[in-house]
Amino acid sequence: MEHPPFAVTVDLVVLTIRDDELCVLLVRRGEAPYAGRWALPGGFVRPDEDLDAAAARELAEETGVRPADVHVEQLASYGAPRRDPRMRVVTVAYLALAPSLPSPIAGTDAAEARWTPVERVRRIAFDHDRILTDGIARARAKLEYAPVATAFCAPEFTVAELRRVYEIVWGVPLDPRNFHRKVTGVPGLLAPAGTTTTRNGGRPAELYRRGPAELLLPPILRG
């Protein structure tokens, strides 16, 4: 009963919104293979560590964000025999949705890390193109029926800021009036903070925090 030895890694598709664009966190590889090329952040799962824990650890190391502010979920696993030329590696990919972070990423231990607009990503290392494509598709689909859009926002946000998230991720314009009604009508989605802001100009807007809702009923449909 010999079981072939595998290495197991976690890789992260960390998405955020910066300057009105959907961006992904990429790190520059220092060693072969693909030395000097950009890649998704990730690393080996430790001997006594659960998969989710490994993903959370890598995320903290790379971004320094508090886990409570980020939405993390397992995406899929990838294990083609020669996806890593050194050895047989199966990677468990995770999708993370994070609020906008300061540009020089705090607490990072990677040599070089960068937020890149997803439209401009070209030929990254390993099979990470495919993983990124799958992660973006998942994020787009999940906004429809799960309250994850708030993960892209600061702890307190306006309805218009939440709408911008949808417009940027989906790439379609939404009617501000109908969106407002829809999103404030979903029970448990938004909790009023009781304060207002004028940071976007015009009439002061109500500030909200994320509510306790786990599911989005009815769903918010794409244009």
Added chain:
Amino acid sequence: MEHPPFAVTVDLVVLTIRDDELCVLLVRRGEAPYAGRWALPGGFVRPDEDLDAAAARELAEETGVRPADVHVEQLASYGAPRRDPRMRVVTVAYLALAPSLPSPIAGTDAAEARWTPVERVRRIAFDHDRILTDGIARARAKLEYAPVATAFCAPEFTVAELRRVYEIVWGVPLDPRNFHRKVTGVPGLLAPAGTTTTRNGGRPAELYRRGPAELLLPPILRG
């Protein structure tokens, strides 16, 4: 740079409909751990085998069904440190939806295999309870927006047989008239076979094959 050694397996949640119940394929374990207990079918990924290929191979070994007749998709990965007491095992779970098969499962190499109604599954080996729960939830959700219900049917089927699939998987009654209109109205979902059958009694029903549609628009919503 030492990478801890992992074993990697695939486990299968194979669902079918037998006697108007949603059933899952379970196999009896011959060896420790959990000797004599029921478990999801599965096995080790081979050194030169992709994950999807390993899942397809195990499915063929356990059920003997032709791959074209079954819907197979990756479900999720599970890798808690002590989920297998022998060693560190990460398993990639797959969900398969199959048409009703003859009871003594043809082409099986497992010592003992059985279709069990999902409601009656109790305390199966390892963390397979959790995997099964996740698989059922995925199947229920996927019927809404993907044309996978046909995977439970024979190659040629009636609208009423397709409706029974939805009713059994969701556990809710559906209006036959509205269902008929809805499902025949989705472009590309059903291809008329040109023949009819009276196997369900009453007026002859049109027979259909699965159409080329990949997505279900508009979705079929749960009552």
Added chain:
DNA sequence: ACAAAAGTGTTTCTAATACACCCATGG
């Protein structure tokens, strides 16, 4: 003739869309 299942037509109601309009602030 009658039961049973297939399939169609029609009415009702809910919810998404489009858009006119008013509100509250900064400059």
Added chain:
DNA sequence: CCATGGGTGTATTAGAAACACTTTTGT
């Protein structure tokens, strides 16, 4: 006072649900 974005009201329309009714077989 005017520009800007926030928020409400309302008419239109698309689709879901409910159900009466007709069709085509087996017995």
